[in-house]
Amino acid sequence: xxxxxxxxxxVVSSSTAISKVEESPVFNFLNNLSPIKPAKPxxxxxxxxxxxxxxxxxxxxxxxxxxxxxxxxxxxxxxxNISEQKSPSKNVDKSSTNEGDESELQDxxxxxxxxxxxxxxxxxGHTEFANExxxxxxxxxxxxxxxxxxxxxxxxxxNIDHPxxxxxxxxxxxxxxxxxxLVSDAADLLIFSSPxxxxxxxxIIQKSPGLERGLGTSLSNLPQNNITDxxxxxxxxxxxxxxxxxxxxxxxxxxxxxAQEDLGCDDLASMGIHPxxxxxxxxxxxxxxxxxxxxSNLQHGMRRRCLDFEMxxxxxxxxxxxxRSSSHSKDNNTSKNLQLKSLxxxxxxxxxxxxxxxxxxxxxxxxxxxxxxxxEMVEIFPSESQAALLTGQELLPTHMISTTSEKGADESGDxxxxxxxxxxxxxxxxxxxxxxxxxxxxxxxxxxEAEACKRCNCKKxxxxxxxxxxxxxxxxCIEPCACQDCFNKPIHExxxxxxxxxxxxRNPLAFAPKVIRGSDSNTENRxxxxxxxxxxxxxxxCNCKKxxxxxxxxxxxQGGVGCSINCRCEGCKNAFGTKxxxxxxxxxxxxxxxxxxxxxxxxxxxxxxxxxxxxxPSVLPNTPSGLSRPTEQMAFPTSKCKPSQSSFxxxxxxxxxxxxxxxxxxxxxxxxxxxxxxxLEGEDEMPQVLRGTTSGMSxxxxxxxxxxxxxxxxxxxxxxxxxSGRRLILQSIPSFPSLTxxx
DNA sequence: GAGTTTGAAACT
DNA sequence: CAGTTTCAAACTC
Numbered sequence: 001x002x003x004x005x006x007x008x009x010x011v012v013s014s015s016t017a018i019s020k021v022e023e024s025p026v027f028n029f030l031n032n033l034s035p036i037k038p039a040k041p042x043x044x045x046x047x048x049x050x051x052x053x054x055x056x057x058x059x060x061x062x063x064x065x066x067x068x069x070x071x072x073x074x075x076x077x078x079x080x081n082i083s084e085q086k087s088p089s090k091n092v093d094k095s096s097t098n099e100g101d102e103s104e105l106q107d108x109x110x111x112x113x114x115x116x117x118x119x120x121x122x123x124x125g126h127t128e129f130a131n132e133x134x135x136x137x138x139x140x141x142x143x144x145x146x147x148x149x150x151x152x153x154x155x156x157x158x159n160i161d162h163p164x165x166x167x168x169x170x171x172x173x174x175x176x177x178x179x180x181x182l183v184s185d186a187a188d189l190l191i192f193s194s195p196x197x198x199x200x201x202x203x204i205i206q207k208s209p210g211l212e213r214g215l216g217t218s219l220s221n222l223p224q225n226n227i228t229d230x231x232x233x234x235x236x237x238x239x240x241x242x243x244x245x246x247x248x249x250x251x252x253x254x255x256x257x258x259a260q261e262d263l264g265c266d267d268l269a270s271m272g273i274h275p276x277x278x279x280x281x282x283x284x285x286x287x288x289x290x291x292x293x294x295x296s297n298l299q300h301g302m303r304r305r306c307l308d309f310e311m312x313x314x315x316x317x318x319x320x321x322x323x324r325s326s327s328h329s330k331d332n333n334t335s336k337n338l339q340l341k342s343l344x345x346x347x348x349x350x351x352x353x354x355x356x357x358x359x360x361x362x363x364x365x366x367x368x369x370x371x372x373x374x375x376e377m378v379e380i381f382p383s384e385s386q387a388a389l390l391t392g393q394e395l396l397p398t399h400m401i402s403t404t405s406e407k408g409a410d411e412s413g414d415x416x417x418x419x420x421x422x423x424x425x426x427x428x429x430x431x432x433x434x435x436x437x438x439x440x441x442x443x444x445x446x447x448x449e450a451e452a453c454k455r456c457n458c459k460k461x462x463x464x465x466x467x468x469x470x471x472x473x474x475x476x477c478i479e480p481c482a483c484q485d486c487f488n489k490p491i492h493e494x495x496x497x498x499x500x501x502x503x504x505x506r507n508p509l510a511f512a513p514k515v516i517r518g519s520d521s522n523t524e525n526r527x528x529x530x531x532x533x534x535x536x537x538x539x540x541x542c543n544c545k546k547x548x549x550x551x552x553x554x555x556x557x558q559g560g561v562g563c564s565i566n567c568r569c570e571g572c573k574n575a576f577g578t579k580x581x582x583x584x585x586x587x588x589x590x591x592x593x594x595x596x597x598x599x600x601x602x603x604x605x606x607x608x609x610x611x612x613x614x615x616x617p618s619v620l621p622n623t624p625s626g627l628s629r630p631t632e633q634m635a636f637p638t639s640k641c642k643p644s645q646s647s648f649x650x651x652x653x654x655x656x657x658x659x660x661x662x663x664x665x666x667x668x669x670x671x672x673x674x675x676x677x678x679x680l681e682g683e684d685e686m687p688q689v690l691r692g693t694t695s696g697m698s699x700x701x702x703x704x705x706x707x708x709x710x711x712x713x714x715x716x717x718x719x720x721x722x723x724s725g726r727r728l729i730l731q732s733i734p735s736f737p738s739l740t741x742x743x
Numbered sequence: 744g745a746g747t748t749t750g751a752a753a754c755t
Numbered sequence: 756c757a758g759t760t761t762c763a764a765a766c767t768c
Contacts, residue, residue: 467762552765553749
C-alpha cells in the first residue's frame with residue numbers, strides 16, 4: 001500500500017506521466033520487485049469491471065463506466081463520481097488506463113477539485129462504495145445506516161423530474177453511507193440540487209436518527225452556496241413544472257426558504273409550512289413518513305404540486321378534510337397546533353386514500369365538493385398561515401400564493417374571495433387575534449360553510465350513503481355537520497372506504513362529479529351553448545316532476561347546468577337550459593323572474609343588472625339578452641353566489657358602471673376566469689373533477705368580449721360550496737372597494 | 744325550528 | 756328496467 005501511494009500521487013498529478021511510467025522498463029521492474037502491487041491493481045480493476053461500475057480505469061476510459069448511474073445522474077453526478085473515483089485513480093492499475101481516459105479524468109478532476117487531497121484510505125472505502133453504488137440504485141437494500149437514504153434515492157429516481165437535481169443527492173447519500181467521514185470533507189464538492197431535497201432529507205433525518213448522523217452533518221455543513229444553488233434549482237424546477245411559473249411565486253418561495261433557514265427547518269416543519277415541496281411530495285406517496293412533520297411536509301408538497309402542476313382538484317380534495325377540521329378551530333391560536341395535528345392526521349388518512357385504489361373517484365368527487373369548499377380552503381390556509389405567522393409572517397405569502405394558485409386552477413370565483421381573505425391576513429396582524437375581522441369572517445363562515453361545503457344533517461344513513469352530501473362529496477363530516485351516528489369520519493376510515501368501494505362497485509361513477517361539462521359544447525360556446533342548453537350537463541339527468549327544474553331539488557339546476565336529453569323531467573323550465581333546448585326562452589319566463597327575485601335576495605340587486613342590461617343591451621353579446629341575465633340569475637338563486645359571480649363578471653367586464661363598483665372588484669382577476677374554458681375542454685370526468693370542473697355557471701357566463709369569463713367550478717353543481725363561495729364573494733366585495741374604480 | 748315537499752338514492 | 760321505499764335536502768310557514 002505504501003508503495004502505491006506515492007505512485008498514486010504521481011498518477012493524479014500527471015496521468016500522462018503515469019502511462020509512460022507504466023510502460024517504462026523501470027516500472028515493470030519495480031512491479032516485479034514487489035509482487036503485491038501488481039496483484040492489487042489487477043484485482044481492483046477486475047472488481048470494478050465486473051461490477052460494471054465505474055471502475056477507476058473505466059472511469060478514465062470511458063463513458064461505459066458510467067453505466068446506470070450516469071445515465072440517471074447527469075452533470076453533477078459526474079462531478080461527484082469523479083471525486084469518488086479519484087481514489088481509484090490513485091491505484092496503480094488505474095494509472096494503467098488509457099491516456100484518453102486520463103484526459104477525461106483530468107477534466108473530472110478539475111471539476112471535482114482535489115482527488116489528491118482525499119485520504120489514502122479512501123481507495124478501500126471507495127472500492128466498497130463503488131460496489132455498493134450500483135446496488136443502491138438497482139436494489140433497495142443496504143446497511144441500516146444507508147438503507148433509508150437509498151430508499152430515498154430510489155424514490156427520487158422514480159419520480160425524478162430533474163435527474164440532475166437528484167443525482168447530486170444520491171451521490172451524496174451514497175457517499176455518506178460509505179464514507180461519512182470522507183463525505184464531510186467532500187461536502188463542499190457535493191451539492192444538493194434543491195432545497196427541497198435538503199428539507200426532505202431533514203424530514204427523513206428527523207424520522208430516522210441513524211440517517212441524521214450521516215446526513216445531518218453533511219446538511220449542516222452544506223455551504224450557503226449550496227443553498228443558494230438549491231434555491232435556484234427549486235426556482236428552475238418551479239418554472240419547469242410550473243404552470244405557475246409566476247416569478248413572484250418563486251421569489252416568495254425563495255424568501256420562504258430563507259426564512260426557513262433563519263428559523264430553522266424544524267420549526268417550519270412543525271408549523272406545517274414547507275416552502276419546498278419537492279421530495280416531500282414524492283416521498284409521501286410512498287408512505288415513508290408517518291409522523292406529523294413529514295405529513296406537514298406532505299401537505300406542503302401537496303400544495304406545491306397544486307402550484308406547480310395545478311393538480312388543484314386533487315390537492316383540494318386532499319386538503320379538504322383537513323381544512324375543515326382546521327377551519328373550525330381557527331379562532332384559537334392555541335388550538336391551531338392541535339388543528340394542525342388533526343389536519344396532519346387527516347391528511348395522512350387522506351394520503352392513504354390517495355394511494356388506495358378506487359380513491360380516484362373519491363377524490364374526484366371531492367373535487368366537486370372541493371370546488372364548493374374552495375371558500376373554506378381559502379380561509380383554512382390563512383389559518384395555517386396564522387400558525388406560521390406565530391413564528392414568522394413571511395410564510396403567509398406562500399400560503400396565499402398557493403391558495404390563490406390552486407384556486408386559480410380550480411375556481412376563479414372562489415379564488416377571488418380567497419385573495420381577499422388572504423389579503424386581510426397579511427395586512428392584519430389581528431387575524432392572530434380571535435377578535436380580528438377574520439375571525440368575524442369565520443364566524444360568518446360557519447353558516448356559509450354549512451351551505452358552502454354543505455354539512456350534512458343525516459340521521460339514518462350514518463353518512464355512509466350518497467344521501468349524505470359529505471360522503472357523496474368524498475369528504476369527511478366535520479363539526480358543522482349535524483349528522484347522527486356519523487361514520488363518515490377519519491376514525492372510521494376503513495368503513496368509509498369499504499362503503500365507498502361498495503357503492504362504486506355498484507356505480508363506478510357514483511362519486512364522480514354529477515355535472516359534466518361537455519367538452520364540445522360547453523366551453524366557450526357556452527353562450528352560444530345557450531342554443532344547446534346544457535353544454536355542461538348532469539350526468540344522469542334529473543327526474544323532476546314538480547319543481548319544473550327551477551329549484552334546487554333539481555340536480556341540474558342545482559349544478560347550474562341545463563337539462564339535457566338524459567333528463568326525464570316534466571315541465572322542464574330549467575333556466576340554464578331546458579331539456580328541449582329552449583333555454584333562453586325560459587329565462588324570460590317565470591324562471592327568469594324567479595331567478596331575478598332570488599338575485600335580489602342575494603343582494604346582487606337584479607335591478608342593477610337589469611338597468612345595466614337596458615343601458616347596455618350589448619353587454620352580453622354572445623348570449624341573447626334575455627337569456628344572459630336569467631342565466632346569470634339562475635346561478636345565483638341557488639347558491640346565491642357563484643353563478644352570480646360569473647354573470648357579474650361578465651357584466652362588469654362590459655360595464656363597470658352600475659354594477660358596481662364593489663361587485664366588480666371581486667371579480668377582478670380575469671386570468672382566473674380564463675382557465676375555466678380550458679378545463680372545460682377536458683372531457684374526462686376525472687380530469688375535470690381534478691381540475692375543478694367548471695360549473696355550468698362559469699360556462700354560461702360570457703365575458704363582454706364574448707369570452708367566457710367565469711369560473712371554473714365546473715362542479716358547482718355539487719356544490720353547495722359554490723354557493724358559499726359566492727357568498728363569500730359578495731361579502732368580500734366590500735373589502736375590495738379600493739379595487740373598484742369609483743365612478 | 745317544525746313541518747312539508749321534493750327528488751335522488753337505495754332497495755326489491 | 757320499473758316500482759317502491761328510504762332518505763335528506765330544499766323549501767315553506
